[in-house]
Amino acid sequence: MRIIGFDIAYRNLGIAVTDDLNYIFSTTVTIKNLNTSKTLLCLYERSEEIIDKYKPRVAVLESVIYHKNVKTAILLGSVKGVIQLLLEKKNIQIFELSPTSIKLSITKFGTAKKYQIQFMTRLIFNLKENLNDHESDALALIWTFLNRNDLGVKR
Secondary structure, eight states: OEEEEEEOOSSEEEEEEEETTEEEEEEEEEOOSOOHHHHHHHHHHHHHHHHHHHOOSEEEEESOOOOSSHHHHHHHHHHHHHHHHHHHHTTOEEEEEOHHHHHHHHHSOTTOOHHHHHHHHHHHTTOSSOOOHHHHHHHHHHHHHHHOGGGOEEO
């Protein structure tokens, strides 16, 4: 089954695609110096290109977005909304997982650090190169879905 994972971020959207546990592709969509609406449009269009190319059947996102800064939390919510809209338009099933369940699934430690998630995704998906935080997080979402999809909330 072809799966796409999104690590939601405003300036660095992490995207990974697998066929079950076989790694296919990952990237970070980096946006700089654009206003909010243009940033959201760029994230939408780049994500759409990837979806059209790899044709996933399922998408996995984090269920809750936490951030100490309210303005940043609102921007992250906007990015998530744009991605959800795109996925619905493409008729892709959406599953959401909590950040803690992802960390527990991939590292067995609910407060795991980014470098620990990077290490485990590299090991699990048998990658030779290191991926950045955003791509590793997107892969961790996929792993958690495949490993414990009972944690997912179908939308």
